[in-house]
Amino acid sequence: MNDTIEKLGRMIERQLPDHPDRAARLLSTAYGAVSAQAGLFPSKRRTRSREYLQSYTARLLSGMLRDPSASAVVNIFMPSEIFCALDMPITAPEVLATYVVNTACERVFIETAQDNGASETCCSFHKVLSGMADSGILKKPAMIANTTLACDANQLTFRRLAELWKVPHALVDVPYKIDEEAVHYVANQLRATARVAEEASGRKLDPDRLRECVARSGEQIKNFRKYLKRRKQVHFTESLTPEMLHIVCNHLYLGSEEGLKYSRMLLKDAEKAAPRGSEKRIVWMHVLPNWQESIKTLFQGEQNDTIEIAACDLACSALLPMNPDEPYESMARRLVYDTFNGPGIRRIQGALELCRSQEADGVVIFCQWGCKQTQGLAMTAKRVLEAEGYPTLVLDGDGCDRANGGAEQIVTRANAFIEQLTVS
Amino acid sequence: MITYLCKYTPLELLTAMGADLMEPNRDVRDFRHADALIHSSVCNHAKILLEECLAGDAAGTDLLLTNCCDSVRRVYDTVKEDPQLKSRLASMEMLDLPHNAYGHAIDSYTEELIRFRGRYEASSGHTFDRQRFLESWKKQADEWEVFSERGDFIAIMGARVSNELRARIRDIMPLPVIDLTCGGLRSMPQPPAEAFKRSCDGCEGDPSADRSGETWLMDDRALMRAYAEALLNQIPCTRMEDVSPRNELLRRKSLKGVVYHSVKFCDYYSYEYADIRRLTELPVLKIETDYTSQSEGQLDTRMKAFAESLCPSGKTLPDSDGTISRASNSADSAEDIFVGIDSGSTSTNVAAISRDGRLLASSIVRTGARAGSAAERAYEDVRQQLGRNAARIRSVTATGYGREFITFADSTKTEISCHAKGAHYADPDARCVIDIGGQDSKVICLDEDGNVMNFVMNDKCAAGTGRFLEMMAHTLETDLSSMSRLGLTWKKDLTISSTCTVFAESEVVSLIAENTAPSDIVHALNKSVAGRTCGMVKRVRGSGPYMMTGGVARNKGVAQEISSRLGEPLSIAEYPDLIGAIGAALFGAQN
CATH class of the missing domain: 3.30.420.40 (ATPase, nucleotide binding domain)
Known part of the structure; x- marks a missing residue:
């Protein structure tokens, strides 16, 4: 992390206790600058698609920090098409926290969240969001919406934020059992969520617009599936941040024009990319610590051409066809049949499928601090994946808190794993 | 035998099918079996289940879990996907528990219960006995009603407590203790009156009628729905959507205090504790355990201090062995x-x-x-x-x-009571005492008479304590008094990001390797200690005037950092190490 960012982070930390509005303006301006830079002067070292989505995401966050009153704070699995059809910008803890850690000021929010009751062992993404709300840097949005998929932290954070901000809260309970009865149950809850969003936004949801959004989602998912087919034949020089962007785009931006545009650009980038060489290919499970230089150095083709991340299971957990004529059922099906829902073996099988389709050489299971879903599954997944011939590394770390980064430990483990793969 | 964990498990239904029930809830020495099977950061109570399946009483039983939390789901996955582990159980099943308690959620849980009942009847050969079911349900509801009418009590809330810890709390507290955690008393309402009614020729609707030829008035599905609704509408655990009924418990006049428990790596019960502190005036003690018997001494200290603060004045608490303190009866004298x-x-x-x-x-x-x-x-x-x-x-x-x-x-x-007493004696204006000792750091809020209003202690972790500074002094090859001076002459504002003592030490080693000035490193360490300490002040809602006691109070750098973070001056006791001892002596004089 360079000195300028460190200085900015410290400046925000200093301003926060007494001048949260000033800190919000600083952060908003910084993200505005990131957006402008990526949009107007895209780096030639990065793909066009990455620069485009980075610019869009930074712009969204910048706006949200300035004035979130027309937006919604949601969890990453919440179907986005409803909000898109109502022109409500949305954001999720994973997006906010990833930007915040890359601005070197996450600790102050995490400490604020813990001072206000968050458990130390809770997911850091959620703590950053809570801390931003508690400290007053993130003002109240129009509403909160979350699904119970995929983790317990959703139940805690979003309920509490709704109470703190005193804004409407829509909860979508996703059953553990995977069948059409569950789809029906979830679809009805999504209809109720749409009513809450209508009231919060003061706009009427146009069914045709919703169908349009769902149709766009379908096309975006189709494009991403095509990209995955192409991905196994090519080599990209960077992968940590793009995989994070895939995660965000394939959940939070489904239904948006920007999401669809990104998927088209991504496909083009993949078509232009150099054919794959002898580099080893990894399937990554869960989020990626794209703030951590040591991990970037190890897993990005840019600096190290022996290994690259071919796909991430969280970005590919629900690439299902969408039917615009049944928008609610389609969105509900995506939730219910998501590989992160139900028994853990579904998620392992999803990763296995990715390993096969991407001709992967190994798997990294990234145990995000506080994520019991992933931590609890890691040893079982390692056993199953290795039995199928995919060497697997369980890596403890944090996607948004440098305090849990443990750089030396992570690098040693990751290095040993890379050596294990590259000699075999 | 059925092994279960969750209060939403249909225990009455199981009783009606002749099942014996077992709830694994004992402390363990360590997690040697579980740690070999699942990540160590999964909730310790969920890991108990793995211990019990492998080496405890759950082996050979039918395991019936609910989809209650991430950790339990993953423990279930771990057993299910491991043939060897699975073979230790007679059977295993998970009920899909909704997150809310109305409409479709009740229908859904009703179907889940009916399906489960059918499967259990088929596998066990036992049939559902409706009369027994209703009696069991009524018995549970009666127990809840008895509780509702009882006198003054202390509640255990938050995450479940082990049998051993529950017994310790009951021993120490000066009032009856009710376990209202997710493993405690279930708040089942009475079965609907119609559920008991039968009909027979010529005596339809008369519950006292002859049973021959009779049929139940309420059909089976309606009964199961009423039961599902009753289960889901218990005082909710915090995984449920609507947790407002939990607040009703806190409004009971007979509730005199709360022991709020959390289990290591269970995150569900963190915000509620903060809310109770924020929204009520109830005396609350927060404790965290990891389902082992480690740190019993520290826990006892906290619980006894809490009991002391609840105890009516003049009443002496029993010691842990049950004997009463032996205070001197000597006559008053100026020379005593x-x-x-x-x-x-x-x-x-x-x-x-x-x-x-x-x-x-x-x-x-x-x-x-x-x-x-x-x-x-x-x-x-x-x-x-x-x-x-x-x-x-x-x-x-x-x-x-x-x-x-x-x-x-x-x-x-x-030591909580003694530090409060000693601090009040040293500075009667002090309202918040920050004591940082060797392995403890604590924050105690006082009233104007020096009584303990509230307190919080660090968990069993050296971060933010004197031992942390001692270890870092060793790494920096200096001593504590030099460290105290060094911390005041820093130039560059650095941050030690690791909160863990071991990882912080490796950060310090890296900084030394980078030729960072020792004064800057010490300042970063002081900030780390101050950050944790001020976090505790906020958790306990402490407010000035502040006083610092304990050996670390002699460290000027730490004191300065704490004062700067609090935004208020910090008075340092004249004999910071002796405050606890002086407080103890004052108690002796008082007796």
């Missing part, structure tokens, strides 16, 4: 001397005071391996300082971790 001994993890501090509170003698020795011997040495030192006046010692009161090992003490008192 009272001794307090604070047996801490690093040092044993002894203070001798006169009845009017003058400090007459004191001694500080390293505690070492034997708390009792260190106390004897320090006490002897004080006796020598007092010379002939030693004969006027009227009482010896022990406090601190080692208090139970000081056999010559007349009485014991927790």
